[in-house]
Amino acid sequence: MEVINVGGNFKKVAKPPIKLIVGVIALIAFALLFFNSFYTVTDQEQAVVLTFGKVTNIEGAGIHFKLPRPIQSVVKVPVQMTQKLELGYRDQGNGNYITVDEESKMITGDFNIVKIDFFIEWKVSDPKKYLFNSEDPKGILRDSSLSAARSVVGSTSIDDVLTSGKIAIENEIKEKLIAYLDIYDIGIQVLDVKIQDSEPPTEEVKQAFKNVENAKQSKETAMNEANKYKNTEIPKAQAEADRILRNAESQKQTKINEAKGEVAKFLKMYEEYKNFEDITKTRLYLETMEEILPDITVYIEDDSSSVQKIVPLKPFNSEGGE
């Protein structure tokens, strides 16, 4: 009796909890399913809805409802977002880069080697194709970018690659890449191709390119110096020429003035001479003699007499002294 009683008691107590537990579990499961059935799509995304594995709908931004897992599933694709694919380098954030030589090293049309870092800006143009047309759309984009870049660079000279031809190269790569992706049809749209950096392959080669730049500069410098020389030497010469000319002019004028002076002096003297011819002549003569004879011994050679050939003429001053 007691046992039965106990059993009865047990049954009475145990029965309701099983139902309750089942009910609660069912409720929780249902709630989970229900809440899991809502999903949100951001502005940048589109959601591809698969019903039994088949694409049945593509949803834009907002909150959406789907049937639970085996029946419906959702894959979100960042359609509006512009994505960047780096080739030849990887941005590590905070301004650090690592180079990937394997991708960046290329051979140019004139058999030189360059390193080119570039990036592709792209976005998903068709989420369905992006998800289901290929196994690895990003891998295809990467490999076809490398292929396009190499075929363009392989047809360009190193000088164009390093300097003036960058924009043309970017455009050519972009064109090629768009053509490739058109054929592959993997839901990717290429927006832009940009060359980040193009440089010679090793430090030594880089140095050689720098030397060319230096040589260009030194050419400029040499020419500037030559022009400086020109700008100083020509005026200097002109100044010198001017000096020579003025000097000559002054000599000419001096000479003329000298002549005029002499003539003036002479004319004055002549006037006097004309009036008193002999007196003037004698006076001039005496003045001259006075000036020169004091220091002079004069001999006069007399050819007419055979006795004494030379007549001594004592200076006037020494005559008195002896």
Add this chain to the structure above:
Amino acid sequence: MIKKILAGCVLVFALIILLSSMFIVTEGEYVCIRRFGKIIDTKDSAGLYFKMPFVDSKLTLPNKKILYNLPASNVLTKDKKDMVIDNYIIWYISDPVEFVKSIGYISEAERRIDAAVYNTVKNTMGTLEQNSIINEKLSGRGEFDKIVTDEVARQLSGYGITVYDVKIKKLDLPIENEETVYQRMISEREKIAEQYRAEGEYEANKIKNEVDKQVNIIISEAKASAQELIGEGEAEYIKILSEAYSGEKKEFYEYIKTLEAMKASLKGEKTLILPLDSPITKYFKDIDN
């Protein structure tokens, strides 16, 4: 009670059968239904399907483009230049039944693709000169890719595979040759630098020489004009004097000049011997007289 348990079991069993006979084909997939190993059906569009439970098994294969990167390999060009080539191929399973029959696995397919591409690339490369492979504008690498793609597609057509594209991803010189290229690049640059320096020197010298020439011309022209001016001065001098001393003035002028000459030449303690008929002697005689 037993009935209830039995009914429950039957229900569970039926559910298991139902679930195992249902299957989903997702986008981008093929599902082949095999009955005792033989493929009896292939589903290539997505959706919910049924099969015979337990008897049928399913095999899933990709129904999308597959990218396969071949390992880089060394090839020789027609002009016996060594190059390293790296291809990628995009392919897909166009006939899953044929594919399963003849190849079976993706990895095996890649092995065959490898062999086909390698052989084709090697053979095609052997017909082209090195520079025409590198420089697309000289020959057309696109053409090369097309030839290789077509040939590989032909070789693999029996396997239920369609080859979309075979492209050269990388075409480089072997590492051993790179150093030679660097050295050549350096020497080329040195040549260019040297040329700039020589040009600079030449241009600068040209300018300097021109300047020197002009300087000489300016100075010599000035000197020439100066000589002319001085000459003019002398001429004027002579003209003025000769006009002044002409005619009756001549005698007086000569007289003065003689005196001046005496003054100039007889300065200092000198001894003078004169002939009797010298004009100077005449004056001495005059005094004596």
